[in-house]
Amino acid sequence: MRLSKAFGKTLREAPSDADMISHQLLIRANFVRPLAAGIYTFMPFGYRVIRKIWKIMSEEMDAIGGQEMWMPNLHPASIWQATGRWHTVDVLMKVKASGNREYAISPTHEEVVTDLALREISSYRDLPQMVYHISKKFRDEPRARGGLLRLREFIMKDAYSLDTSEAALDEFYPKMVQAYFNIFNRCGVPVIAINADVGAMGGKTSQEFVVPHPQGEDTFIACTNCDYAANVEAAEFVREGEKPAELMPLQKVATPDCKTIADVAAYVGVPTSQTIKAVFYWWTPSGKSEKDGRLVFGLVRGDLEVNDVKFINALGGGSLRAATEAEIQAAGAVPGYASAIGLDVAPALDKPGVYVLADTSIEAGGNFVVGANETGYHYTGANYPRDFNVSQIADIAQADTGHKCPHCGHPIEARRAIEAGHCFKLGTRYSAATNATYLDENGEPQLIYMGSYGIGLDRLMAIIVELHHDEDGIIWPDSVAPYQVHLLHVGKGDRARETAESLYTSLQNAGFEVLYDDREASAGVKFKDADLIGIPWRVTVGERGVAEGKVEVKRRDQKDRVMVPLDELITYLHTAAST
RNA sequence: CGGGGCGUAGCUCAGCUUGGUAGAGCGCUCGGUUUGGGUCCGAGAGGUCGUCAGUUCAAAUCUGGCCGCCCCGACCA
Structure with missing residues (x-):
């Protein structure tokens, strides 16, 4: 490609x-252009990178038996209604067409694969299968952000496995995980695989592939000693603290103007870990409307926080919002001074009373300070189960820096990260909803076991730039660089230009992808652009060198420059590129 | 959806407090100059100041609504 003919140009300054960094550099270097929030055009350079990533993904998917295909983006509403996700996936883009037809614009493709499985898979002889495609996805994100990090329209590689049983899925799954590591490694992106919450995808278990990054939107927990790592929504940790040998009597004390845990602990003179915090949610079961929900009273030790996702999972799904003051009072509790003492605790979710969901931490410690359900008063010496009852005890507290690892007991820490990919063991979540079955060896219908595995290509491209740049611009890894060689000529005379012209042809004939800066611009401009665009090899043709029959070769990621005889250039690049 | 910031030339921004003929740098066009790290000089083109309404003799500037964009939070295969 001749730079003089390229569509678009590099920018000296990035949009404010x-x-x-990835956003700034990709725009400045002419790889992408914004159209609207979360919607970008891939310029020719950017599209070449996407194609490189695409090829790597195809190779790794094919290597584990994947078959590449291409599924539609416009989905009839019926397939989303069949799996129940028409109303539950709130980022689902919907369009109305003439007549009364409604469509979803695909945010993901489980529904289409399930529909295909229903039609194409009839016997155990048809299984296992793994299909994948690379295509656009559309999500009505409430907030696009971070340039290419969270988009409303994006490119995803999504793969789907179909198996006869859970055991078969378990056997296949590690191959996919390994393929994911291969893809990320080949793209120059070291990832950490962590256990994660399955979220709206449903299913059993999932693993997230994350890249630690201060501007990431994910928080995950990593042990400082062993290899334990998990998304904060799934991370476990040790609840430190022992039940006291001697239980104090329950005693009501005045605690004027103590509405927060910190106030109460300071006023009474105990650490926050010797208090119990009360939180109130209005919980709506999945598939129900809000009026069919109920109040859920959460209890967690005062030094900990409730994690909403863990809370929802403990209740078996659904959604949460903060309860109103009126709803709290209707349950007989007093906001700011609430506890489970004296409440009519419901024994189960379908029974009347106040449903109290407590974290396991209420058993780690004792003689707690808790609210007295009376303004201005708390109890001291509160102990479970002597003084109050709960409906359910579960892991609902958020792991954080300083807590102890559930595996080895060493400190864990919370880190921010960008999610680069996700693997889900869906199990029969979708096949059961649509009755996608096959006949086994005994002629009995059995549900198909599914898995789904996604990586965002545009996000990956942004991550690559986040990891591979310096103050001058992008430093593309060879595997995904838009071109391999950035050829340019400097100097006044014709010889440098003529030599560069002939090199442009011979390098391409030798199989190199060449970006040729043939502009009549000053050396400084050309070097700055070369650094900004970030192609691995730079070949500079200058008058002085040409006089000696040599050109200068420099790697974008290295300082040193080498003068290489013209007739050895192709051999030199071939040799260097293969080592 | 809550909090904060912003919207003036293709890009970065000044002008707004105190209303009175729309500016600079970069980029672009033309001429010259320079030629190994975003040269320098000169001449140009380019803007209904996001939008709608209000106040006023007069609005980029003051007031209100709407739209758009960014960040934090909520949310998030």
Whole structure:
């Protein structure tokens, strides 16, 4: 490609609203252009990178038996209604067409694969299968952000496995995980695989592939000693603290103007870990409307926080919002001074009373300070189960820096990260909803076991730039660089230009992808652009070198420059590129 | 959806407090100059100041609504 003919140009300054380095550099270097929030055009350079990533993904998927295909983006509402996700996936884009037809614009493709499985898979002889495609996805994100990090329209590689049984799925799954590591490694992106919450995808278990990054939107927990790592929504930790040998009597004390845990602990003179915090949610079961929900009273030790996702999972799904003051009072509790003492505790979710969901931490410690359900008063010496009852005890507290690892007991820490990919063991979540079955060896219908595995290509491209750049610009790893060689000529005379012209042809004939800066611009401009665009090899043709029959070769990621005889250039690049 | 910031030339921004003929740098066009790290000089083109309404003799500037964009939070295969 001749730079003089390229569509678009590099920018000296990035748009002021580009916050992340990858966003700034990809715009400045002419790889992408914004159309609207979360919607970008891939310029020719950017599209070449996407194609490189695409090829790597195809190779790794094919290597484990994947078959590449291409599924539609416009989905009839019926397939989303069949799995129940028409109303539950709130980022689902919907369009109305003439007549009364409604469509979803695909945010993901479980529904289409399930529909295909229903039609194409009839016997155990048809299984296992793994299909994948790379295509656009559309999500009505409430907030696009971080340039290419969270988009409303994006490119995803999504793969789907179909198996006869859970055991078969368990056997296949590690191959996919390994393929994911291969993809990320080949793209120059070291990832950490962590256990995660399955979220709206449903299913059993999932693993997230994350890249630690201060501007990431994910928080995950990593042990400082062993290899334990998990998304904060799934991370476990040790609840430190022992039940006291001697239980104090329950005693009501005045605690004027103590509405927060910190106030109460300071006033009474105990650590926050010797208090119990009360939180109130209005919980709506999945598939129900809000009026069919109920109040859920959460209890967690005062030094900990409730994690909403863990809370929902403990209740078996659904959604949460903060309860109103009126709803709290209707349950007989007093906001700011609430506890489970004296409440009519419901024994189960379908029974009347106040449903109290407590974290396991209420058993780690004792002689707690808790609310007295009376303004201005708390109890001291509260102990479970002597003084109050709960409906359910579960892991609902958020792990954080300083807590102890559930595996080895060493300290864990919370870190921010960008999610680069996700693997889900869906199990029969979708096949059961649509009755996608096959006939086994005995002629009995059995549900198909599914898995789904996604990586965002545009997000990956942004991550690559986040990890591979310096103050001058992008430093593309060879595997995904838009071109391999950035050829340019400097100097006044014709010889450098003529030599560069002939090199442009011979390098391409030798199989190299060449970006040729043939502009009549000053050396400084050309070097700055070369650094900004970030192609691995730079070949500079200058008058002085040409006089000696040599050109200068420099790697974008290294300082040193080498003068290489013209007739050895192709051999030199071939040799260097293969080592 | 809550909090904060912003919207003036293709890009970065000044002008707004105190209303009175719309500016600079970069980029672009033309001429010259320079030629190994965003040369320098000169001449140009380019803007209904996001939008709608209000106040006023007069609005980029003051007031209100709407739209758009960015960040934090909520949310998030």
